[in-house]
Amino acid sequence: GGGGDEKKQAEGEKAATGGDTIKIGFLGAKTGGHAAYGVETLKGIKMAVEDINTAGGLLGKKIEIVEEDHGSKVSEGTTVTQKLITRDKVVAIIGDPTTGITKAAAPIAQQNKVVLLSAGAVGPGVVEIGDYIYRDVLLNSVGAPAVTKYLNEKLGWKKVVVVTSMNNDFSVGLTDLFKEALIENKMEIVGEQSIQDGDQNFAAQVTAIKDKNADGIIFTGYYTEGALFMKEVRKQGLKSVLVGGDGLMSDVFLKMGAEAVEGSMFFCGFAVDETKSSDKTKKFIEAYKAGNNGVQPDYFSVQGYDAVMLIADAIKAANSDDPEKFRVELAKTKNWEGVSGTITFDESREPIKSPVYLLEVKEGKLAVKDTIEVK
Amino acid sequence: MDSIFSMFLNDYYIQVLTMLGIYLIAALGLNLITGVTGQLSFGHAAFLSIGAYTSAIISLKLQLPFVVALLAAGLMTAIWGILLGYPTLRLTGDYLGIATLGFGEIVRVVFLNMKITGGALGLAGIPRSTSLTMVIILVFITILAMFRLENSRFGRSLIAIREDEIAAEAMGINITKTKITAFALGTFFAGVGGGLYAHLIQYLNPQDFGFVKSFDFLAFIVLGGLGSIPGAILGTTVLTLAPEFLRFVADYRMMIYGLLMVFMMIVRPRGLLGGVKLSRLFAKKKVQTTGTSASGGAN
């Protein structure tokens, strides 16, 4: 642990003496298989930083983002975390967008007493690593039961097919939660298929579920595979709609899926519907679109944005950029309104986002189908 | 001793160096298999993962001491090395490489589907028992072991197999047994490396041990100079540290890294230290090795 305090001082030349910026690290992939998530998260982070800095900064200082790529490798993820902490002296790290690398990075942050806030890790066992570890996601354990109940009670679904992306921890975790909820609601799983992130061809899986007569498809993976899967579903002439988690929330889903994803539904912590969104969300979406050729933001960018804002608000509240102090304020976050939804950290520091929105693709756009309150 | 390190080095450097040490151990193992014995292995990362998971599970489920976990990791990996080697080592050249590549991918998929490894969710909460001191000691032990292996009756038979299998067999070398022993020894070190890795990173995910990582190891030893212990060390060091040194070029980092590999290979086709032997480095008399190609060559 803290054996390196003097050396930290000696090393940190600029960072320690200057003190005119507050450094926040970005941990994520800009290359390799997870690059899409990292790059999107970073976009949101940068927008937030710009908003704060143009509004005069934080505690009179500007926020500076130190971005590092780990190439989607766990081992490099830990190295990057070490670097951000010891070389760059960041007070907080935002990342990693995936649960796996977050779990590898979290013990290091915890040990060095630096706040780590993941803008994407939804899997189990993250915040348990220590009291410096946070996340601002909509927990699947909140979303999945809510949506399942809705499917059963409001839409009258009885039989479903479940599709999981086997090498995606988000998907594997979400499938487990959906299955529990399905049992609870006495719904039947008539078929199960697995895919992998990065797959492009789903002909075999779709053919295999074709004659199952399911009411719908529960798809727990991410947007690219979701869109391509639905393309294949339509190509094979199947009419079912797809239901999934917020991993589907991306412009890619809409663009790549086109007509095929029409009617697809997923849960999400915030509304992107132009009529129902909060002002904050609306503003963010406008700003994001303006900077990205009219593309809609996804789950990673909004949460990246909120991650910075959450930390900034905690620093403001603590009136200090010392992680030991502002993490206490962070833990107290209640009914905090962000662009990705309304967040409360419960006593175990897990984020609770309420209400949960069920979004539906309608005429190529996202619309709020229903709003589900959770406790 | 670790506290001594941390007086001079910050945690970032310690992390990088520890990782380098782990890669060195594994790369030297591969060098024994591919560099010295001439048996292509494209599945080294899978052996690393077997060691990593074995040690992690032993630490987590049985709470045995780290040394035991490490040793078990090495042995378990060697056993798998033998199990794979037995049927496949009669394949020659690239076909063997491909079989090991396939094996590597199968191992990854199996870990992805197993309960005890946590599947795609990975295995977290592994105690951080690996220290730089320990890794340095193990690196030295590995180098010594490799040096002794290579400069012995056993090592000679490995090189003979690499040079000409038929002649080696005609000289009385039991090809199958020798190859498998080399494979087991090489994978043993991969397993130990894997054990150290698990207890450094504290989190394991099958995705991190794909074929791309296997090729990383191959690149380490080929770029360093196949069959050369100092070569393997230099190659591993250069290629492990390069991505860290290249951080200043930010988004062009991996692009430059890729080009660097091509460039270094073209400049030194036999590797950075191709043909350099540890024993010769220390020997008084310098024996000149000559290049194989003519001054001009065709075209």
Add this chain to the structure above:
Amino acid sequence: MLSQQILNGITLGATYALIALGYTMVYGIIQLINFAHGEIYMVGAFVGVFMITVFQQGLVVSLAAAMLACVIMGVTIERFAYRPLRRSTRLAPLISAIGLSIFLQTLMTKIKGPQPIPFPHVMEDALYKLGPIEISKVQIIILVVASLLMAGLHFIVKYVKIGKAMRAASEDYDTSALMGINVNRVISFTFAIGSSLAAAGGVLVGLYFNSVSPFMGVTAGLKAFCAAVLGGIGSIPGAMLGGLFIGVAETLGIAGGFDTYKDAIAFTLLIIVLLFRPTGLLGRPIQKKV
């Protein structure tokens, strides 16, 4: 159901085969596992998308443009990254290939972003009934184009002298040169053909699966390579057979409930085949003569 799945498998296998041919030809001549080949396939797919979206070209022109672009790329890569290593250890160009593959992948990520992009909609999703099975228009196009390309290749290699020159050069550069063979040209030609087929594969896959991404070359490349070896690396019919074999086996594996092990299916088959036929299904057995 079964016949439907077999058709799915054959379509997938046809695309594997197109990529596998490049691997097998390059391997056949310079014994190099050209790991940058998957990336050439990826670039081919992107060029196709580019032609359709930016230049508003039809499928045929776009396909031709992608093939041409990749020919240039493949030949250039050979010239600068592999040729200087021709007489060094066999693993040297392999490392060079890995370096190139990292380079091309990150380059494309930098240019187009890491997100997959949708393949433009160039035709209707029509379905035709063929007895118990349904075949889509895209599937027909893939099967037709792949068959034409493979038949063309077969013709070139079989009836034009270059095929024999390729085999000779693969054994011994110097002696081939003594036969009057321009070895450099033959090797360039091999890369040209292999790259153009990969590009075609890229465009067809984009069309079939509706998306292209900077990472699409990795798995497809690996599977195709596996197909090449399974068929007997160096053998052109072997690559075709291997591609179809893996495509069908994988599809049936998924249909048969081994979907979680999908990626292991190809490799398990491969290892089994190699144990019984150490040089692949159609590979020539290695003759031992002392």
Add this chain to the structure above:
Amino acid sequence: MLEINDIHVSYGAIRALKGVSCQVDQGEIVALIGANGAGKTTTLRTISGLIRPYTGTISYKGQDIIKLPPHQIVNLGLSQVPEGRRVFTRMTVLENLEMGAYSRNDKANIKLDIKKVFERFPRLEERKGQLSGTLSGGEQQMLAMGRALMSRPTLLLLDEPSMGLAPMLVQEIFSIIQEINQSGTTILLVEQNAHMALSIANRAYVLETGEVVLSGAAQDLANDPQVQKAYLGE
């Protein structure tokens, strides 16, 4: 016809040729003899363009060929039977012969020439479908010779064509060389079997450690006591 002037070649640090000059005239048989490692093979490989000398000139029919790639040199009618046979082991006997005719396009004549080769070496006809890697050493040597003839060379370079051949075939090979020569092909012959080589050659050069130490009419050299002692084993 062929003129080599002061060529120097080195392999890394080893200097293999230190200024070799020689010439071959139209219609001649010229023998190149010398101990192991004298540089005979290196000389032939340099002529064919497989090795670039760092100085010196080589001209063939008045044309400077030193910068030409090997395949173009072959197309000028300059063929070589390389040392150590170098047959294409994974191709059949017949395919090897076809490779020899690679630069030709007259299909009918190629067929005829293949027939001629088979007449000369009946053993090859018996083995024509066999992979040449599994041929016996001597059979491969016959194949290498036959393959070179398939290009209908005007100048043929032979590197130890009698190595590993049975006594009867050695005689046969030398009479074939004479026969080819009589039908208009000029020949540069490298041989360990100096005795036989000198008996059919018009002129000869003796190479020692990369330098020409003796040259002259073959007859004279055969009677030279120094040559007799060193190369003829008498």
Add this chain to the structure above:
Amino acid sequence: MSKTILEMDNVTIRFGGLTAVDSVDMKIEEGTIRALIGPNGAGKSTIFNLITGIYPPSSGEIRFRGTLINGYKPHLITELGIARTFQNIRLFSEMTVLDNVKIGRHCRTKAGFLGALLRGPGVKAEERAITEESMEALKILELDHKADELAKNLPYGEQRRLEIARAMASNPKLILLDEPAAGMNPQEKQTLMSMIRKIQDKGLTIFLVEHDMKFVMNLSDRIMVLDYGRKIAAGSPAEIKSNPAVIAAYLGKEVG
């Protein structure tokens, strides 16, 4: 005469449709030099390959000092006491001359990988002995001054001799030489002949294939002639020289 060291009984091998060695019977007596001659492709190298276990015979029996060795793996046969050289030189080209010969000692020594790792006194002593004995073998072939050279850098003739030295190092009872004089000039052949005699004097039996008749006739005690896989003659050099069948199939004319 002395006792038989190698015996072939009705040995046949076929490759596809081709019978490369056809019902060959043969006995070699201990301590003699036996030559095997015959036209190219007669099956001489194949007989060597059969004896050393590279191919198993299709039928027939091969006995070495009374032991049936059909189907034994090559390394076991070497251990029993048969060593060989190859028609196409097969040295370990990236290894030094000395290391090449040390490999020859492999089957007479024991240290395994554990020995290598621990390097106990026994292992060190063994290694010293290996070096000594290898140098001995090099001396016989007059290559000791090149011990540290890489094998690939030796001239052709010396490479052939190195192959013999390497074979000698395995302490064989019987040594098979496949065209040992090929590619050598007359002078070198002369020295090689005396070296082979020296080897014979050490009590070894020599079985050689060679196309140089002067070499064969000078050196061998008995000669066997093969044509199309069949034995067509056997006898003393003088008998073979004048055997009309041998002249017709192989020699072309009488050699003197």
